[in-house]
Amino acid sequence: MWNFLFKMIGTELNKAVKHLKAGELVGIPTETVYGLAANGLDVNAVLKIFEAKERPFFDPLILHVNNLEKVNVLILSFDLRLKKLADAFWPGPLTLLLPKNQLVPDIVTSGLNQVAIRIPNHPLTLSLLEQLNFPLAAPSANPFGYISPTTALHVNKQLGEKVAYILDGGACEIGLESTIVGVEEGKVCVYRLGGLSIEQLEAVVGEVTLKVNLSGDPKAPGQLKSHYAPTKPLFLGDLEKLFNQHRGKKLICLCFGEPPPFKDRVRILNLSPNCDLQEAAKNLFGFLRQADELDGDVIIAQNLPMLGLGLAINDRLKRAAVN
Ligand code: TXA
Ligand code: MG
Numbered sequence: 001m002w003n004f005l006f007k008m009i010g011t012e013l014n015k016a017v018k019h020l021k022a023g024e025l026v027g028i029p030t031e032t033v034y035g036l037a038a039n040g041l042d043v044n045a046v047l048k049i050f051e052a053k054e055r056p057f058f059d060p061l062i063l064h065v066n067n068l069e070k071v072n073v074l075i076l077s078f079d080l081r082l083k084k085l086a087d088a089f090w091p092g093p094l095t096l097l098l099p100k101n102q103l104v105p106d107i108v109t110s111g112l113n114q115v116a117i118r119i120p121n122h123p124l125t126l127s128l129l130e131q132l133n134f135p136l137a138a139p140s141a142n143p144f145g146y147i148s149p150t151t152a153l154h155v156n157k158q159l160g161e162k163v164a165y166i167l168d169g170g171a172c173e174i175g176l177e178s179t180i181v182g183v184e185e186g187k188v189c190v191y192r193l194g195g196l197s198i199e200q201l202e203a204v205v206g207e208v209t210l211k212v213n214l215s216g217d218p219k220a221p222g223q224l225k226s227h228y229a230p231t232k233p234l235f236l237g238d239l240e241k242l243f244n245q246h247r248g249k250k251l252i253c254l255c256f257g258e259p260p261p262f263k264d265r266v267r268i269l270n271l272s273p274n275c276d277l278q279e280a281a282k283n284l285f286g287f288l289r290q291a292d293e294l295d296g297d298v299i300i301a302q303n304l305p306m307l308g309l310g311l312a313i314n315d316r317l318k319r320a321a322v323n
């Protein structure tokens with residue numbers, strides 16, 4: 001078993017390069033979450049991503065490259081404000097929606113005219129991309145709808161049998177997916193809250209429009225209502241109220257800052273005892289997985305402050321929740 005694991009997971013770039021060139025799937029680290037990568041210009045390789053994740057074809061993929069020249073090869077034009085964001089935040093947790101050219105297969109964009117592109121900020125993956133003459137299509141490396149992976153072991157646990165190799169780059173620095181930004185009717189719009197905060201975006205391009213919704217409309221990018229969800233039911237709200245509502249049940253409680261006063265029948269996982277939103281972001285998905293694995297019936301969680309990464313964390317909690 002360990003021997004097998006050892007062959008599957010590692011830091012050998014040449015193995016990752018070999019498998020990707022052969023059209024196979026490889027788990028890759030990024031600063032946000034781990035990706036399930038394949039040659040983004042090879043339709044058959046991309047199909048394997050959808051199969052492995054059991055992902056519906058209407059949910060398009062992000063292409064990853066390591067420099068702007070490689071971005072320009074894939075697009076028709078670059079809106080000046082989006083270019084400013086790219087200059088400010090790439091490599092980093094920012095995905096841009098840009099008009100695609102004919103090189104990008106329709107399966108990558110689910111038939112849309114725009115392609116999602118990002119330059120991730122992880123040294124191993126940047127070196128990997130440097131050695132490839134094609135972009136990597138990579139969604140988060142989790143089964144569709146489940147919690148995103150933030151370590152190589154998370155990837156192995158759920159998709160290990162479906163990938164040729166997992167490049168181990170340690171625990172993800174940010175822990176939340178990239179922020180997705182595009183332009184609509186002349187306005188800079190945010191379609192998914194993520195590792196780059198609204199404040200950071202607005203410091204570069206001025207006011208942005210939030211197009212993040214919970215409607216479950218798959219045309220609204222990446223925004224299916226039920227997503228990032230653990231198997232156990234998760235309830236979001238006032239912890240003390242939830243504690244009282246779920247009498248007689250074993251609870252797992254995700255809190256932030258001062259822990260709640262109750263102790264019996266509760267296992268407490270504190271996202272950040274010192275109220276540090278970056279720490280909470282980094283812990284979020286790992287703790288949700290732990291909560292799923294611990295002995296307990298129900299997960300209860302509270303909303304975090306609505307500033308900085310707090311918006312994206314609350315967004316993920318809301319999508320993970322049943323209420
Ligand atoms: O941080 C991240 O973005 C990670 C790492 C691996 O880079 N990737 C990631 O991919 O979160 P994924 O597939 O789990 O989420 C990407 C979201 C999708 O939900 C999709 O709806 C949206 O991006 N998206 C992709 N291409 C799009 C397009 N052409 N137009 C609109 N939305 C798009
Ligand atoms: Mg995902």
